[in-house]
Amino acid sequence: MRTCIGCRERTAPADLLRVVLRGGDAVPDPTGSLAGRGAWVHLGCIEVAERRKAFARALRAAAPPGMSAVREYAARRVAVGPA
Numbered sequence: 009m010r011t012c013i014g015c016r017e018r019t020a021p022a023d024l025l026r027v028v029l030r031g032g033d034a035v036p037d038p039t040g041s042l043a044g045r046g047a048w049v050h051l052g053c054i055e056v057a058e059r060r061k062a063f064a065r066a067l068r069a070a071a072p073p074g075m076s077a078v079r080e081y082a083a084r085r086v087a088v089g090p091a
């Protein structure tokens with residue numbers, strides 16, 4: 009079980025997107041293959057997690073990470089269907 013950093017709900021990892029920090033930016037890791045500390049979030053919870061600065065906290069980042077790659081990924085996934 010993993011906890012979504014947006015809504016704090018505990019759920020199966022398959023329901024969540026793993027995000028890791030790469031050079032100050034948050035990047036999606038849908039296959040769970042990237043090394044390093046990961047944050048887990050529902051696609052629909054990305055915005056609220058960002059507002060709460062939950063990504064910076066979960067990824068132990070000094071500053072809120074860039075979110076463009078994660079936002080693009082989420083927009084594509086939402087267009088296709090549920091995660």
Ligand SMILES: [Zn+2]
Pocket residue numbers: 012013014015016017049050052053
């Ligand atoms: Zn959530």
